[in-house]
Amino acid sequence: xxxxxxxxxxxxxxxxxxxxxxxxxxxxxxxxxxxxxxxxxxxxxxxxxxxxxxxxxxxxxxxxxxxxxxxxxxxxxxxxxxxxxxxxxxxxxxxxxxxxxxxxxxxxxxxxxxxxxxxxxxxxxxxxxxxxxxxxxxxxxxxxxxxxxxxxxxxxxxxxxxxxxxxxxxxxxxxxxxxxxxxxxxxxxxxxxxxxxxxxxxxxxxxxxxxxxxxxxxxxxxxxxxxxxxxxxxxxxxxxxxxxxxxxxxxxxxxxxxxxxxxxxxxxxxxxxxxxxxxxxxxxxxxxxxxxxxxxxxxxxxxxxxxxxxxxxxxxxxxxxxxxxxxxxxxxxxxxxxxxxxxxxxxxxxxxxxxxxxxxxxxxxxxxxxxxxxxxxxxxxxxxxxxxxxxxxxxxxxxxxxxxxxxxxxxxxxxxxxxxxxxxxxxxxxxxxxxxxxxxxxxxxxxxxxxxxxxxxxxxxxxxxxxxxxxxxxxxxxxxxxxxxxxxxxxxxxxxxxxxxxxxxxxxxxxxxxxxxxxxxxxxxxxxxxxxxxxxxxxxxxxxxxxxxxxxxxxxxxxxxxxxxxxxxxxxxxxxxxxxxxxxxxxxxxxxxxxxxxxxxxxxxxxxxxxxxxxxxxxxxxxxxxxxxxxxxxxxxxxxxxx
Ligand code: MIC
Ligand code: SF4
Numbered sequence: 001x002x003x004x005x006x007x008x009x010x011x012x013x014x015x016x017x018x019x020x021x022x023x024x025x026x027x028x029x030x031x032x033x034x035x036x037x038x039x040x041x042x043x044x045x046x047x048x049x050x051x052x053x054x055x056x057x058x059x060x061x062x063x064x065x066x067x068x069x070x071x072x073x074x075x076x077x078x079x080x081x082x083x084x085x086x087x088x089x090x091x092x093x094x095x096x097x098x099x100x101x102x103x104x105x106x107x108x109x110x111x112x113x114x115x116x117x118x119x120x121x122x123x124x125x126x127x128x129x130x131x132x133x134x135x136x137x138x139x140x141x142x143x144x145x146x147x148x149x150x151x152x153x154x155x156x157x158x159x160x161x162x163x164x165x166x167x168x169x170x171x172x173x174x175x176x177x178x179x180x181x182x183x184x185x186x187x188x189x190x191x192x193x194x195x196x197x198x199x200x201x202x203x204x205x206x207x208x209x210x211x212x213x214x215x216x217x218x219x220x221x222x223x224x225x226x227x228x229x230x231x232x233x234x235x236x237x238x239x240x241x242x243x244x245x246x247x248x249x250x251x252x253x254x255x256x257x258x259x260x261x262x263x264x265x266x267x268x269x270x271x272x273x274x275x276x277x278x279x280x281x282x283x284x285x286x287x288x289x290x291x292x293x294x295x296x297x298x299x300x301x302x303x304x305x306x307x308x309x310x311x312x313x314x315x316x317x318x319x320x321x322x323x324x325x326x327x328x329x330x331x332x333x334x335x336x337x338x339x340x341x342x343x344x345x346x347x348x349x350x351x352x353x354x355x356x357x358x359x360x361x362x363x364x365x366x367x368x369x370x371x372x373x374x375x376x377x378x379x380x381x382x383x384x385x386x387x388x389x390x391x392x393x394x395x396x397x398x399x400x401x402x403x404x405x406x407x408x409x410x411x412x413x414x415x416x417x418x419x420x421x422x423x424x425x426x427x428x429x430x431x432x433x434x435x436x437x438x439x440x441x442x443x444x445x446x447x448x449x450x451x452x453x454x455x456x457x458x459x460x461x462x463x464x465x466x467x468x469x470x471x472x473x474x475x476x477x478x479x480x481x482x483x484x485x486x487x488x489x490x491x492x493x494x495x496x497x498x499x500x501x502x503x504x505x506x507x508x509x510x511x512x513x514x515x516x517x518x519x520x521x522x523x524x525x526x527x528x529x530x531x532x533x534x535x536x537x538x539x540x541x542x543x544x545x546x547x548x549x550x551x552x553x554x555x556x557x558x559x560x561x562x563x564x565x566x567x568x569x570x571x572x573x574x575x576x577x578x579x580x581x582x583x584x585x586x587x588x589x590x591x592x593x594x595x596x597x598x599x600x601x602x603x604x605x606x607x608x609x610x611x612x613x614x615x616x617x618x619x620x621x622x623x624x625x626x627x628x629x630x631x632x633x634x635x636x637x638x639x640x641x642x643x
Contacts (some may be wrong), residue, residue: 076451
């Protein structure tokens with residue numbers, strides 16, 4: 001039987017387990033990336049493992065999330081990451097050099113290699129034919145140390161593209177279309193492989209927009225073949241030698257095939273507050289817009305920016321609209337500047353922001369009260385923009401420009417003719433903002449620079465054989481890690497300070513949670529389906545751990561978060577019958593006896609001591625996961641293994 005592209009890469013990197021859907025496999029990881037918001041933790045964890053030098057082919061530490069430096073905290077964290085990178089063999093991409101996923105695609109991604117990153121949008125690398133996964137910081141730390149990365153062998157979904165996009169319809173609309181079809185849960189447990197004749201009309205940055213947003217489907221990752229288009233991109237980056245051709249076998253078998261005819265697509269828009277809440281732009285025409293933001297790891301490539309500049313050229317934006325543009329990398333910004341496109345952008349009245357995540361993670365540019373913001377980003381979760389009552393819509397750069405010019409949601413087709421964009425044959429290559437690590441002999445004497453913002457890792461608690469704790473919080477379906485541990489300008493500087501962060505835990509759902517959890521001492525959280533979707537931030541596990549959460553019971557979990565919970569020693573369990581979710585309420589006293597035997601048998605009985613009801617729970621832990629939970633955390637378990 002033939003293999004899919006993903007199965008071929010998995011096979012070449014398999015160091016444990018069998019490639020049977022649903023079973024745990026261990027993969028050798030070639031490259032890692034971190035960003036600063038998750039990086040400080042990941043490097044503290046790497047340090048705790050006591051390994052001198054990374055054992056990957058390439059590890060890169062990016063600074064792109066917290067670049068405001070509104071106090072000493074961010075700057076201290078940057079210095080810490082820079083010094084630890086230099087000492088341990090990691091390349092350091094300075095603040096201003098760009099968003100991790102964009103820069104990694106440009107400068108480091110290699111088709112056929114495996115990559116894990118402490119950021120959920122690491123699958124962006126699939127645009128260049130990498131098998132790239134978002135992971136918790138601790139998993140990345142282990143991979144840097146040469147350890148395997150564990151995933152559940154996914155199913156394979158193929159999206160077969162035919163036809164060609166019409167003018168003003170873009171790769172972003174393809175992403176929104178697949179979200180409309182599959183929803184934010186539709187990719188769970190699957191790798192999405194893109195193929196068909198239609199992919200020949202998509203450049204690498206367009207493919208990367210699509211694999212980037214595959215994260216919003218809950219997919220394990222997404223991938224495109226590596227073909228002549230990939231080779232052209234690598235050649236333009238001066239890296240043709242990195243090219244490897246990759247395609248699936250003609251008789252490869254997929255669990256599901258979805259057909260999309262590109263020529264039938266229309267400009268689409270995701271409405272508040274979920275990326276799968278998709279309708280046509282046309283259907284919302286006339287809606288007043290206050291703010292437009294263009295950028296993020298989804299839509300900040302040179303191609304996107306050149307299109308934006310061409311559409312803005314000679315025009316000015318509506319006085320009522322505020323427009324921000326963040327190019328994805330220093331390479332993109334300097335090329336915009338060289339060809340004069342930056343002048344067209346500035347002349348339109350746009351505010352050009354740093355090459356960083358910026359407004360996407362609520363670091364500035366929050367909308368006005370109840371404001372309508374159209375963004376080319378990948379997430380529009382409630383509150384993420386920094387304005388609690390803002391209404392955030394996700395769109396393509398073309399639709400974003402149309403709104404900035406007219407002041408209302410407008411089908412970009414009405415902008416007239418799409419200007420022809422000439423892409424340069426070669427990109428401007430300047431790696432001066434990437435600092436190489438110190439040679440081994442020099443590295444051992446280097447000091448790691450720590451600021452007072454870096455606090456210790458929370459204490460872990462080995463799972464006990466019997467648990468008795470209060471249900472302190474019950475939440476609904478599709479709870480994101482932005483609900484559990486919000487980001488934004490006020491909190492993001494404290495990503496290495498768990499005690500400080502804990503005051504904001506679940507703030508979007510219930511501001512009283514931190515106090516109540518602390519008072520309870522030990523506690524249980526209950527959630528609906530797809531609990532923990534979104535960001536890879538392990539803080540969404542570490543902070544609840546700090547507040548005393550020992551068990552989370554849901555209808556179902558999102559992939560990265562469930563791994564982060566186990567890594568933190570919090571036991572994730574699911575209701576055998578989802579309807580039993582209704583049999584518990586906040587304040588109930590819950591207990592589980594025979595936890596260890598239950599881990600082995602795959603089922604446990606939850607006793608609701610308040611009502612006297614007994615509820616069946618299920619779990620399916622691997623031997624490794626059981627050992628982590630019994631040790632109290634992946635870190636403790638790794639320590640046990642090393643000893
Ligand atoms: C995000 O887009 O939510 C982030 C910020 O990039 C996160 C990582 C983080 O929380 O630091 C992600 O996607 O994993
Ligand atoms: Fe940065 Fe936004 Fe991309 Fe996350 S989704 S990596 S915050 S640009």
